[in-house]
Amino acid sequence: MAVGLAVSSEHGQYNGRVTSFVILSCMVASMGGLLFGYDIGISGGVTSMEPFLKKFFPVVYTRMKDDTKISNYCKFDSQLLTSFTSSLYVAGLVASFFASSITRYFGRKPSILAGGAAFLSGSALNGAATNLYMLIFGRVLLGVGVGFANQAVPLYLSEMAPPRYRGAINNGFQLCIAIGVLSANFINFGTEKIEGGWGWRISLVMAAIPATFLTIGSLFLPETPNSLIQRFNDEQKAKTMLQRIRGTTDVEAEFNDLIKASLVSKSIEHPIKKIMQKKYRPQLVMAIAIPFFQQVTGINVISFYAPVLFRTIGLSESVSLIMSALIAGVVGTASTLLSMFVVDKLGRRVVLICGGVQMFVSQIMIGSAMAAQLGDHGSINKGYAYFVLTMISIYVSGFAWSWGPLGWLVPSEIFPLEIRSVGQSIVVAVNFVFTFIVAQTFLGMLCHFKSGIFFFFGGWVAVMTAFVYLLLPETKKVPIEVMDRVWREHWFWKRIVEEFDDKSKMEPA
Numbered sequence: 001m002a003v004g005l006a007v008s009s010e011h012g013q014y015n016g017r018v019t020s021f022v023i024l025s026c027m028v029a030s031m032g033g034l035l036f037g038y039d040i041g042i043s044g045g046v047t048s049m050e051p052f053l054k055k056f057f058p059v060v061y062t063r064m065k066d067d068t069k070i071s072n073y074c075k076f077d078s079q080l081l082t083s084f085t086s087s088l089y090v091a092g093l094v095a096s097f098f099a100s101s102i103t104r105y106f107g108r109k110p111s112i113l114a115g116g117a118a119f120l121s122g123s124a125l126n127g128a129a130t131n132l133y134m135l136i137f138g139r140v141l142l143g144v145g146v147g148f149a150n151q152a153v154p155l156y157l158s159e160m161a162p163p164r165y166r167g168a169i170n171n172g173f174q175l176c177i178a179i180g181v182l183s184a185n186f187i188n189f190g191t192e193k194i195e196g197g198w199g200w201r202i203s204l205v206m207a208a209i210p211a212t213f214l215t216i217g218s219l220f221l222p223e224t225p226n227s228l229i230q231r232f233n234d235e236q237k238a239k240t241m242l243q244r245i246r247g248t249t250d251v252e253a254e255f256n257d258l259i260k261a262s263l264v265s266k267s268i269e270h271p272i273k274k275i276m277q278k279k280y281r282p283q284l285v286m287a288i289a290i291p292f293f294q295q296v297t298g299i300n301v302i303s304f305y306a307p308v309l310f311r312t313i314g315l316s317e318s319v320s321l322i323m324s325a326l327i328a329g330v331v332g333t334a335s336t337l338l339s340m341f342v343v344d345k346l347g348r349r350v351v352l353i354c355g356g357v358q359m360f361v362s363q364i365m366i367g368s369a370m371a372a373q374l375g376d377h378g379s380i381n382k383g384y385a386y387f388v389l390t391m392i393s394i395y396v397s398g399f400a401w402s403w404g405p406l407g408w409l410v411p412s413e414i415f416p417l418e419i420r421s422v423g424q425s426i427v428v429a430v431n432f433v434f435t436f437i438v439a440q441t442f443l444g445m446l447c448h449f450k451s452g453i454f455f456f457f458g459g460w461v462a463v464m465t466a467f468v469y470l471l472l473p474e475t476k477k478v479p480i481e482v483m484d485r486v487w488r489e490h491w492f493w494k495r496i497v498e499e500f501d502d503k504s505k506m507e508p509a
Contacts, residue, residue, distance in 0.1 A: 014162065014163060014246075014251075014253055014254045014479060015246065015248050015250045015251060015253070015254075016162055016245075016246025016247055016248050016251065016254075017162075017246065017247040017248065018162060018165055018169075018247075019244075019245060019246065019247040021222075021244060021245055021247075022160050022161070022162075022169075022245045025160060025221055025222055025245075026156075026157050026160055026161065026169050026172055027172070028213075028214075028217035028218065028220070028221055029112060029153050029156045029157060029160075029217075029218075029221060030153065030157065030172040030173050030175070030176045031176060031210055031213050031214040031217060032112060032115060032116075032149030032150070032152070032153035032173065032176070032214055033149075033153065033172075033173040033174060033175070033176030033177040033179075033180065034176045034177070034179060034180040034183075034210035034213075034214070035115070035116070035119045035142075035145055035146055035149050035180070035207070035210055035211060035214065036146050036149065036150060036177050036180065037176060037177035037178060037179060037180020037181045037182075037183075037184070038180035038181070038183060038184045038206075038207050038210055039088065039142055039146065039180075039184075039207065040177070040180070040181055040184070041180060041181035041182070041183070041184025041185045041188070041329070042184040042187070042188065042203050042204065042207065043084075043085050043088075045184065045185060045187075045188030045189075045192070045203065046188065046200045046203050046204065047081060047084065047085065049188075049191075049192055049199070049200050050197075051197030051198070051199070051200060052200040053081075054197075055197075056084070056131075056132050056135060057080060057081050057084075059080075060080075060081050080132075082439060082440045082441075082442070082444075083136070083440070084135060084136065084139065085439045085440075086435075086436045086439035086440040087136050087139045087140060087143065088139045088140070088142050088143035088146065089143060089432040089433075089435045089436035089439065090140075090143065090432070090436055091139070091140040091141070091142075091143025091144050091147065092143040092144070092146045092147035092150070092428070092432045093143075093147065093428075093429050093432035093433055093436070094147070095118075095143065095144040095146075095147030095148055096147040096148075096150070096151050096425050096428040096429050096432065097425055097429065098147075098148075099111050099114070099115075099147055099148045099151035099152060099425065099428075100151060100421050100422050100424070100425035101421075102114065102148075103151060103152050103155065103421045103424075104230070104271070104421035104422070105231065106231075107223045107224075107227045107228075107231060108152045108155055108156040108159070108223065108224055108227055109156075109218060109221050109222075109223050111148045111149075111151060111152035112148070112149060112152045112153060112156065112214065112218040112221065113215060113218040113219065114145075114148045115144075115145045115146070115147070115148030115149035115150075115152065115153075115214070116145065116149070116211050116212075116213075116214035116215030116216075116217075116218055117145070117211075117215050118141050118142075118144040118145035118148065119141070119142055119144075119145025119146065119149070119207065119210075119211040119214075120145070120208055120211035120212060120215055121141045121145075122138045122139065122140070122141030122142035122143075122144070122145060122207075123138070123142065123204065123205055123206075123207035123208040123211055124138075124205065124208060125137060125138035125141060126138035126139065126142070126204040126205065126207070127201050127202075127204045127205025127206075127208075128201075128205075129201075129204075138204075142207070143432075145211065147428065147432070149214070150408075150428045150431070151421075151424055151425055151428045152424075153173055154170060154173055154408045154409070154411070154412035154424065155412055155420060155421070155424050156221075156224060157169055157170045157172065157173060157412070158170050158409075158412040158413045158480060159224040159225070159226040159227070159480065160224055160245060162246065163477055163478060163479045163480065164344065164477050165344060166344070166409075166413060166477075166480070167340075167343035167344040167348070167409055167476060168340045168341070168343060168344055170405070170408065170409040170412060170413070171336065171339050171340045171343060171405040171406075171409060172340070173405070173408055174336050174339070174400075174404050174405030174408060174409075175333070175336045175337065175340065175405070177336075177404070178329070178332040178333040178335075178336045178400060178404070179333055180210065181329050181332060181333075182329025182330060182332070182333050183329070184203070184329075185329045186329065187202070187203055187206055188203050191203045222241060222244075222245075223241070224241075225238045225239075225241045225242040225245070225255075225258060226258060226261075226262075226417060226420075226481075228241060229258050229259065229261075229262040230262055230265050230266070230417060235259065238255075238258070239251065239255050242254065242255055242258070254479070254481075257479065257481040257482060258417075258481055260481070261416060261417035261418070261481045262417060264416065264417065264418045265416075265417040265418035267418075268418040268419070271418065271419050271421065271422040272422055274418060274419055274422075275287075275419045275422055275423060275426070278496060279497065280416075280419060281493075281496050281497075282414075282487045282490075282493040282496065282497065283414050283415055283416075283419070283423060283487075284423075284426070285471075286410065286411060286414055286472070287411055287415075287423050287426040287427050287430070288426065288430050289464075289467060290407055290410055290411055290427070291407060291411070291427050291428075291430040291431035291434070292430055292434050293403070293407075293460070293463075293464035293467065294403050294404075294407035294431065295431065295434035295435050295437075295438055296434065296438070296457060296460040296461075296464075297359060297399055297403055297457060297460065297461055297464070298363065298438075298453075298454070298456075298457030298458075298460075298461075299396075299399045299403075299404070331393050331396050331397050331400065332396050332397075332399075332400040332404070333400075334397075334400075335396070335397040335398075335399075335400035335401040335404075336400045336401060336404060336405055338401045339351065339400070339401040339402070339404075339405050339406075340405075342401075343405070343406065343409070343476070344476055344477065347474050347476045348406055348409070348410055348472070348474060348475055348476060349468060349469070349472060349473075349474050351401065351402050351406060352402050352403060352406055352465070352468045352472070353465055353468055353469055354402065355398045355399065355401055355402020355403055356398075356402065356403070356461055356462075356464060356465030356468065357398075357465065358394065358395075358397070358398030358402075359395050359398040359399055359402075359403075359458075359461045360458050360461045360462055360465065361394075362391045362392070362394040362395035362398060363391075363395055363454045363455070363457055363458035363461065364454070364455065364458050365387075365391045366388055366391045366392060366395065366454045367451050367452065367453070367454030367455045367458065368451075369384050369387055369388050369391070370388065370450075370451035370454070371450075371451040371452070372384075403464075407431075410472070410475065411423070411424065411427040412424060412427075413475055413478075413480050413483065414475065414483055414486075415483075416481070416483070416484060417481065470492070471490075471492060471493075473486040473487065473489070473490040473493070474486065484497075
């Protein structure tokens with residue numbers, strides 16, 4: 001059965017429809033985003049729960065409750081506490097490189113399955129934790145799960161999706177991240193009220209629910225035609241799968257492009273060395289710059305530590321948790337849905353630039369309000385507190401419809417098949433490195449920078465918006481296997497790519 005959405009490309013006529021088979025497969029794979037989103041939402045809420053702090057981080061708990069002289073900005077400054085949050089990202093960084101080889105040689109499906117299984121194990125260990133070592137080890141397993149899922153899922157979605165709707169389908173990954181954050185925040189709000197101080201265990205162990213869905217669902221996922229051609233010589237099997245996901249037997253144009261890409265891919269023995277060549281310099285720059293910029297927007301400051309931040313401006317524990325749920329969850333999810341509708345119409349560049357402007361203005365307003373009203377002691381007055389909450393909502397919305405989903409979409413669609421798996425691993429690794437750095441340093445930076453932390457991240461938002469305007473070509477509706485055209489037509493990158501082509505022609509055969 002197929003949904004009646006015809007597919008045609010501005011850069012090459014690919015026949016087909018968006019079939020129900022593709023939609024169902026991508027819905028299952030997108031659940032990998034639930035793992036990442038649920039963890040982001042749960043971590044911030046749990047680390048603000050007093051029973052959790054009292055059991056695992058008594059120094060922070062004592063400082064928060066009894067130290068009246070310490071600055072508002074420094075109450076939660078603890079390297080041990082941030083290690084709980086950031087240990088996941090170190091594990092994810094390491095896992096992403098193993099995931100690259102598995103994704104390349106065994107397919108996208110096994111990596112998604114491994115991600116779900118590892119996350120399931122980590123959630124069980126975290127929920128049963130009796131000491132800090134169990135807690136951290138559980139976080140490491142969660143990191144392995146997120147590393148595998150983040151490496152394989154965006155590739156899977158981009159390869160399954162028709163070019164015309166690739167943006168909307170791939171943004172399903174970010175939508176699931178947003179839904180995960182939303183669910184986690186509401187669960188935190190409910191478990192915080194449980195008498196006896198064990199509600200945090202429910203918050204942590206319920207991560208097993210999305211992990212179970214992904215693990216079981218991945219067993220039934222089909223492999224992508226791109227992966228089948230890359231790993232096997234059975235072209236008929238790959239063509240049959242392509243016909244099935246496109247809902248038509250007339251797939252010759254797309255299939256021929258896949259065959260050409262596969263021949264190049266199979267000639268590459270060392271993809272890491274290959275991606276360092278000047279020919280792939282544009283893709284390598286984007287693989288590093290886009291995930292770096294995505295993290296220095298400061299979004300994980302809001303996601304990880306929103307309840308902590310709201311308590312800093314004087315809100316109670318329960319109010320802080322519900323505000324986190326409403327802002328990070330509801331606003332983020334609604335804005336990601338908006339992105340799915342506009343990304344293939346407006347294009348990647350317009351969405352990233354508009355979202356950047358929105359984030360920059362709101363962060364400057366937040367920093368200005370906190371600088372004017374929140375000192376080292378006392379709290380901000382109610383009017384300014386609600387102003388800050390409004391600006392945070394605008395900021396989260398700006399991220400959720402631009403850099404949030406497109407930070408995963410753009411890298412997943414720009415790599416040719418021969419370097420696609422290693423390229424996505426670089427994206428995930430850079431993402432984890434800077435997520436770790438931001439998570440590990442934020443509470444210390446908040447203590448020392450105070451309200452200036454928002455000007456710091458606002459400055460980076462201005463830089464990344466200029467970067468997109470100058471250096472990122474438009475990729476909407478371009479078939480993934482002929483994406484090299486956009487670099488050859490770009491005012492800056494064409495000089496680098498053409499220079500490599502000229503040198504290649506001059507070399508003797």
